[in-house]
Amino acid sequence: MENNNNNNSHDQYGRKVMKDVSLQELRERLVEFSRVRGWDQYHSPRNLLLALVGEVGELSEIFQWKGEVARGLPNWTSDDKEHLEEELSDVLLYLVQLADVCGLDLGQAALTKIVKNAQKYPVTKPT
Numbered sequence: 001m002e003n004n005n006n007n008n009s010h011d012q013y014g015r016k017v018m019k020d021v022s023l024q025e026l027r028e029r030l031v032e033f034s035r036v037r038g039w040d041q042y043h044s045p046r047n048l049l050l051a052l053v054g055e056v057g058e059l060s061e062i063f064q065w066k067g068e069v070a071r072g073l074p075n076w077t078s079d080d081k082e083h084l085e086e087e088l089s090d091v092l093l094y095l096v097q098l099a100d101v102c103g104l105d106l107g108q109a110a111l112t113k114i115v116k117n118a119q120k121y122p123v124t125k126p127t
């Protein structure tokens with residue numbers, strides 16, 4: 001959630017909010033990144049899925065054995081948070097690439113899935 005009380009926008013965790021980044025921009029950057037390195041030949045759906053799963057494993061290792069972690073990670077060092085950002089990014093980037101090589105529009109698919117989830121789990125009043 002964004003706080004617009006002054007000229008500097010910050011999110012609920014006090015971080016300065018940067019510009020929105022679209023999935024389309026990420027997709028285009030990844031296509032170019034792979035193209036100039038000649039890596040397209042390796043980016044089959046299966047290979048990208050396996051790479052994604054590997055990155056999910058790296059993400060999981062960050063939380064492994066830590067016990068419950070408070071929202072906003074108040075007790076984490078900046079290095080720990082940077083590591084988390086990197087692994088979350090690895091997961092996102094492989095997910096975007098996987099959807100792309102499958103010919104899917106991930107953003108639209110996600111929006112559609114939110115609508116389906118809302119229909120599956122309608123809002124009920126607390127008891």
Ligand SMILES: [Mg+2]
Pocket residue numbers: 055058086087090
């Ligand atoms: Mg990684």
